[in-house]
Amino acid sequence: MTLQLQLKDYRLTTAEILYHLPDHPQILQSFVWQDYDLAPDFPTLRRFLDFWRRSLDGKLHSVKVASNKLIQPASVRMPEAYLTLH
Template sequence: MSALALQLKDYRLTTAEILYHMPDHPHLLQSYVWQDYDISPEFPQLRRFLDFWSRNLDGKLHSVKVDSQKLIGQSELRRADCMLSLH
């Protein structure tokens, strides 16, 4: 499905910063940034990705920060206080 079609179905651009323990050096943290269209606040795509990570990857998850932004919304309208013309 296209990005526009997803946005019209209330999907939002979601970014997650994932901190995880490096497999060879568990005391060190590494950062991974994940981004996709997802539905807030349940985030089914992100949960599916994190479940895959937990099952298949060696780096143990430390923390996840999530931000979500709706890209298509109502336009912001402002009333003009005056109108000027130049000749």
């Protein structure tokens, strides 16, 4: 299933969601969400955040998103130095 999504240009997306605790709004709590999503619009993440706003008590503070394409051309890096250890 995940390979099929990756072939359709879905990327593994991780979001760090900071939200205010309902009983102590001055305290922030962190929640990490991860799923396959389409960059740069992130429709799956947007649906999750809409669900959060509608259904959960903790008010959102901020969301940091990281995404990486898993299927990509191979890359070759040449070393900058060779070291020999005895």
